[in-house]
Amino acid sequence: MALTEIHVAVAVICRENRVLIARRPDHVHQGGLLEFPGGKVEPGETVQQALVREIQEETGLQVPVTSLKPVIGIRHDYGDKRVFLDVWRTDAAMGDAEGREGQPVKWLAVGELRDDEFPAANRPIIRALKLPSWLAITGEYRAPADILDQCQEGIRMTRPELVILRAPKLNADEYQSLARDLVMQGRDQGVEVMLHGAVDQLVRVPDAAGVHLPWREARAFQHRPVLETKWLGVSCHNQAEIIHAEALGADYITLGPVLPTPSHPGAPAMGWESFRRLVAVATVPVYALGGLTAEDSGAAMSRGAQGVAGISLWWPRL
Known part of the structure; x- marks a missing residue:
């Protein structure tokens, strides 16, 4: 019954x-x-x-x-x-x-x-109370040597609490060196840094706040792959992916793209109504992602989201 x-x-x-x-x-x-x-x-x-x-x-x-x-x-x-x-x-x-x-x-x-x-x-x-209302993600950079300067400029202008360091064009050694520098500098400014990509990067940058997994990485796991003392985020695009992220013990997810976005041209946007329906069945904090600005935070939160995540919210233009 x-x-x-x-x-x-x-x-x-x-x-x-x-x-x-x-x-x-x-x-x-x-x-x-x-x-x-x-x-x-x-x-x-x-x-x-x-x-x-x-x-x-x-x-x-x-x-x-x-x-x-x-x-x-x-x-x-x-x-x-x-x-x-x-x-x-x-x-x-x-x-x-x-x-x-x-x-x-x-x-x-x-x-x-x-x-x-x-x-x-x-x-x-508890997770929703500890997480910020917006999530900063690094974007395009002039050259690998310039990423740290762009991060510092973005931090100075917008004061994010949590930054996801996404730099897929860097090799592993370049990425880890940059991550260690950003973690150290961010600590002095009250900014926590999340790694992006493979879980094992946390071994090499143990002072990072956690790791954000793209779906291609998250789908390989059946159990939470990081310690409870670290943040675990997962990129999701539909209900099946949300359910899997919840089973992994994700602390939050990003969900999108909500609107068309230049960073993923051609990717179909789900729109606000589909976003609202998916948030309604999620049991973890959800950040709206894709084609959004800081002004969209209210629209996202009114549909049950933690807030918004993205690049254009803070990242200095090239």
Whole structure:
């Protein structure tokens, strides 16, 4: 007999770079673990109405409904129950938080959130909070010796938090030397650097933040190929690829091309509606990719995405 899916509204309440967290009572499902405030969406309620009600009942905080912004939707099968976590964020909660149902509550910095202290379904929420809202990817370069200067110019102008170093024309030695230099310089500027391509590059550049796998690389793996302490991203183009990336334990995916893009001429664009449908079934943070600008971030996020990824968002023109 099929299990009924429970629609749960989940609130990420942020204040001064901290997130409000509660501890589940020992006697309930997943008791003793930490959780984000929220609860079941009742019949006749919108998810926003449920969040306003649950937040007030659980913590005493008042939340303007217009302040709620979508974060991610997650479907998870616990074996004994199936849940759809409908996650929304607010930075405008008013009042002093308290555990009105007897639960301990506290404010934690995002960096203090640990997977093993939360129910398994919460892992993508933690990833979504730790990942930036846009993902920078390196583009065309004048010459191999100029890539580092172009990266520095882009960093100076746009201040990305996470950069994917994509330079397919370099040989392995050139790429690894560049990656080591960029990782070292990025550290001083608060920028993390992701490698692009083969997983084994992390062995040679161990201080990189992680690796982003093109689909041709990702499809060869059946299990997560990097440590949990490193970011793992995967390029996806359809639902089958998304499912495979999730099975690998990807921390995020890029999905596209959403619109026609000069970097992949002739590649069919999926359009915003197909993108929205695919994001709705994904259980990891999704970046929209392909033909997008910084102005498209709102359109992507309104369709459930983490944000946008791309070259033109930051890369200096040749």
